[in-house]
Amino acid sequence: MKIALIGYGKMGQTIEKIAIERGHSIVCKIDINQTDTFDSPQFAEADVAIEFTAPTVAYGNYLKCFERNKPVVSGTTGWLEHLDDIRSRCADGSQTFFYASNYSLGVNIFFELNRRLAQIMNRFGEYGVEIEETHHIHKLDAPSGTAISLAQGICDNMDRKNGWTLAPEERADAVRITAFREGEVPGIHTIRYESADDLISITHSAKSRRALAYGAVLAAEFTMGRKGFLQMKDMLSF
Ligand SMILES: NC(=O)c1ccc[n+]([C@@H]2O[C@H](COP(=O)([O-])OP(=O)(O)OC[C@H]3O[C@@H](n4cnc5c(N)ncnc54)[C@H](O)[C@@H]3O)[C@@H](O)[C@H]2O)c1
Structure with missing residues (x-):
């Protein structure tokens, strides 16, 4: 799986390690000063974008991914006033968005x-x-x-x-x-x-934040071949 990382802070860096351990490649990293990278050939190549940034910027990042038809896995908290909009953009199956407030x-x-x-x-x-x-x-x-x-x-x-x-x-x-x-x-x-x-x-x-990053990588794997709004309960099939 080719992954674009949006946000290269504590979570982004831990996700990178786990993704590589699981045989995936990170084709693109977008942090705060690299937002023009959304238009790069590297981003175009990605199968999925994993987004862990900040409440004020997350929704804008989701829209940039949707404009380029990239599935998004996000764990950023504090943007839920836009949840209905994101759900409706996924409702007709045209976009894929996986969200969990806790990926462990x-x-x-x-x-x-x-x-x-x-x-x-x-x-x-x-x-x-x-x-x-x-x-x-x-x-x-x-x-x-x-x-x-x-x-x-x-x-x-x-x-x-x-x-x-x-x-x-x-x-x-x-x-x-x-x-x-x-x-x-x-x-x-x-x-x-x-x-x-x-x-x-x-x-x-919890023993560390590794469990959160591991769950996000599993979620990215789960989005492959799926459409719509996805959550942990879909992945874990309780
Ligand atoms: N859902 C979960 O399981 C889970 C787990 C841990 C953290 N979180 C949440 O994820 C978010 C990130 O957590 P963290 O610990 O990695 O924080 P962090 O501060 O270590 O990293 C955030 C990164 O995002 C970058 N960033 C800021 N604006 C950006 C933009 N416009 N485009 C791209 N990158 C940008 C910052 O420069 C920073 O490198 C927070 O909202 C946190 O609450 C969720």
């Missing part, structure tokens, strides 16, 4: 486990439910986007919860999320169901 396979398996556990626990009102997340001290946002997705997965499957609150705030009908910031922790998420008698918990613990 483990996190996506954990999302599915979380949804199924919430379905089971829906019947057992004696259990409270809460989420704890721990990340490195450089992370500016709290709670994490992954914790919010987990809370959403619980609310979608549990009648007694509707929304989330950030501790110390509490609301009986909301999933409480407690966020810790410690050292260089890549990311730990725990779901806890607790009754007066026992505790059930599930945890996902």
Whole structure:
């Protein structure tokens, strides 16, 4: 597979390593000062563009790829006000766009486990439910986007919860999320169901950002021969 990398920061560089390990070639790299490269013969040669840049520029990059009929795999966060537009450009099967807010396979398996556990626990009102997340001290946002997705997965499957609150705030009908910031922790998420008698918990613990880059390369492989708007649930077939 011939890959164009759009954004050559932390993710772009890790994706390059993994793509080469998996036998792919990087035919073109476009970072902030090379945006005219979209019109190069190297970009024209690419089978797919993998885009990890910044919220303000991502949507413009998607349109440049679509104008040149290149499938896009993107992980950039913070551009979702354009999501409906991107979906509609893919709806007639003319464009291909793969998006995940988290490309880690483990996190996506954990999302599915979380949804199924919430379905089971829906019947057992004696259990409270809460989420704890721990990340490195450089992370500016709290709670994490992954914790919010987990809370959403619980609310979608549990009648007694509707929304989330950030501790110390509490609301009986909301999933409480407690966020810790410690050292260089890549990311730990725990779901806890607790009754007066026992505790059930599930945890996902990331070891590095490599899992995110690996998932993005798998997603690029998945786009080959496919059209439309694609997500992790399509690739993982839960
Ligand atoms: N979905 C996921 O799994 C996932 C995982 C990690 C990061 N992210 C997101 O991906 C994005 C990038 O993350 P990162 O850690 O690589 O950031 P980074 O800051 O290390 O890299 C971003 C790169 O994009 C470049 N860039 C900026 N404007 C550009 C433009 N107009 N055209 C081309 N390149 C441009 C920057 O120069 C930089 O090299 C962020 O939005 C981050 O939140 C998502």
